[in-house]
Amino acid sequence: MLPPIRLTDLIALRCRPWLVVLWGLLLVLSGAASAQVRVTGSVSDKATKQPIPGATIWNINTRRGTVANAEGDFAVTVGARDTLEFRAVGYGSYRLPLGNTGLSQIIVQVKLERATIQLGEVRVREGRPDEATINRALRNIKRPTAPPNAVKRPPKPQPLFPVDSTAPKAPVPTLASPISLLYDMFSREGEQRRKLEEIETNKRIEAELAKRRAYNQFFRVNQGYEVEGDLTLPITVPQQLPKQKLPQQPVQPPAGSLAPKQ
Numbered sequence: 001m002l003p004p005i006r007l008t009d010l011i012a013l014r015c016r017p018w019l020v021v022l023w024g025l026l027l028v029l030s031g032a033a034s035a036q037v038r039v040t041g042s043v044s045d046k047a048t049k050q051p052i053p054g055a056t057i058w059n060i061n062t063r064r065g066t067v068a069n070a071e072g073d074f075a076v077t078v079g080a081r082d083t084l085e086f087r088a089v090g091y092g093s094y095r096l097p098l099g100n101t102g103l104s105q106i107i108v109q110v111k112l113e114r115a116t117i118q119l120g121e122v123r124v125r126e127g128r129p130d131e132a133t134i135n136r137a138l139r140n141i142k143r144p145t146a147p148p149n150a151v152k153r154p155p156k157p158q159p160l161f162p163v164d165s166t167a168p169k170a171p172v173p174t175l176a177s178p179i180s181l182l183y184d185m186f187s188r189e190g191e192q193r194r195k196l197e198e199i200e201t202n203k204r205i206e207a208e209l210a211k212r213r214a215y216n217q218f219f220r221v222n223q224g225y226e227v228e229g230d231l232t233l234p235i236t237v238p239q240q241l242p243k244q245k246l247p248q249q250p251v252q253p254p255a256g257s258l259a260p261k262q
Contacts, residue, residue, distance in 0.1 A: 035080040037098060038105045042072045043086055046111035055088040055112070060095075086110045 043055040051072025058065035061082040068074040078084065083097040091112035098106070128134075184190035216222045 040075040041108035043110045046113045052088045058085045
């Protein structure tokens with residue numbers, strides 16, 4: 001963009017006419033350089049005439065470009081002096097210089113030729129590389145660092161009350177064990193201890209019987225659940241369940257039994 005004209009510049013132009021001509025040329029050249037050209041068209045195969053979808057239209061001057069659609073059509077706006085390069089995978093590139101054209105729109109039909117690459121010497125060897133080469137290649141691989149593990153294992157649940165997890169120790173056999181058993185069987189102390197255990201057992205059974213009698217008094221019929229001093233049976237199970245009295249169904253007489261006798 002040209003700088004604005006000042007009053008001093010106008011006075012200098014009136015004094016020097018050749019500056020007017022130079023100024024006009026600069027205006028013309030700047031206008032031609034800033035002119036925009038819209039280039040549209042299609043890209044196709046030169047041999048098969050089929051469109052090439054995804055072909056790249058690259059502006060070498062501005063290093064920008066666009067891509068052809070599925071039908072090979074494209075549209076791009078460039079400068080009048082820019083150069084376009086058409087490229088596609090498997091095809092040779094083609095350059096189109098605009099050459100400072102004075103047109104505002106250009107329609108082109110670009111045909112690309114398939115490119116063939118001549119390979120050099122190819123060697124096919126039997127087997128696999130030596131171990132040193134493989135190890136060197138593995139060492140040169142840049143392994144990404146593992147992300148920190150954000151998932152943490154929950155803590156072990158704690159019991160609501162203290163639990164003794166230690167197993168009881170096995171009794172240690174000694175020489176005094178048989179003697180202690182014989183002493184408990186025939187001594188007065190052993191006899192007293194057995195009587196005391198029997199008394200405690202009878203008291204516990206009497207307490208259970210009293211509890212059952214107190215429970216049975218709320219029922220009118222306690223047949224089969226009596227607890228009249230029987231200490232040998234367990235209290236938690238009734239002695240004999242009551243039998244349900246089912247109603248007797250009338251028996252139908254055989255056919256012809258009710259017929260009148262002649």
